[in-house]
Amino acid sequence: MVLYTEQLILTREDIVMKAAVSFVHAVCHAGASLDPEIFHSDECSYFESLLFQRRKSNFLLGRLSAKQAASLLLSESNLSNISVETGVFGQPLLRTTGAPGYQVSIAHCDDIGTAVVFPEAHPMGVDIERISPNRNKTMESQLTMEERERIVAVRGVEEYSVLLTVSWTVKEAISKILRTGFAASLQVLEINEIRFKSGCFQSTFSHFPQYAAQSYRLGNYIFTIVAPRKTEWSMNMSRLYEQFNSIFHPSCL
Template sequence: MEECQKLTFHVGKRNYLLGRTAAKRAASTMMSRFDLTKITISRGVFGQPVLHTGSSDKLAVSISHCQCMGAAIVFPEGSPMGIDVEAINPSRNETMASQMTVAEMESGATVISNKEFLLTLLWSSKEALSKVLRTGLTIPFELLEIETIQTYDGFYVSTFTHFPQYSAKTYLTCGYVWSIVAPRKSEWHLDPLEMQNYFLAFDCGCRKQSATIK
């Protein structure tokens, strides 16, 4: 709460609380520890969240927030991951398109015909990768270029031109695009239907876009 009160604007405070609450809940679930006061998240030298649990478990966390949504993923330090959530917003199309390469737009269009969704998927995947690299979006976007996109039942998998050791899984839920980047050979699973049901249970109603964009 002390950190939150240092923030000037309401949006900043809301985002801070959303992200920290999601991170604490993720860590609590992974460790089966239910006292959230024993879990804290500080800032690293690059602004990244640093997880403190008071145990010997070497865990790390990645946090994202967008509008009224907060998301976090907790993972072993030895297997870095990153998460990003973005709302599909046509007003951002021009900005996002300016940061994409011709190759990834042409390749992506063969898989995803909806331009707004494609741009948001590319952006979200790149931002999640930048969290793994701990650079944020401070490096040239072309270094984060996506090489391939494949569609599966309920999600998409993307690979990166310059970082072949990682891949991204992307989900679409009620107008939000979620991307999780992990080492390419990692095996993990999220149930898209379960995600959607969970989202709808906590939906504040601010997002009314269809979840069936292709």
């Protein structure tokens, strides 16, 4: 089920580019197979080779969300002409028929997948994570002492688990751009500042000042996109919230 797709206008001082974001919701049942009208034959073969149900679910969510975003951005209605391969560092690599020069960042949590497709000249990263107080200690372990002090000082937000999840997704998203994952030291991905304004968490980085993050709460989830800091972009959040109301309780949005 496609929850939401939107084309993003990326405005910089000297150029305007386009990207696209998508959200999908899918439950991968045991014994399920991929639709060959949507998935490339190589994707179908790889899916069948996976032994664990969770890996199959993550594969389905990531590829389906990537295809939906690429389809919107590149005007490619045949989703089987869009595929996602895996690089040597585990990064997704977008492959399309007749439209080179674009890449993708994907994320998934529970039964939700999201992706952003962007020009190679304009790197972006995405992440989504469920807010869970039970994971507070795990998320704290990825923060420096300075970061812990900064997040509790954020005005307008009292839920500590929300702030931890924002920090986690911000670091995950930029690590996808850098292709390091959390293998990098805590200091390398350090968040310099988090602000909360008009429903959006805005973050910057101590060692990568050329990037900035925007994070939003979607029900019990935090969704984050990291992009070049001097790029102006926005999403139609009221429309996105409306689409999510079919799954998430409105009071959580």
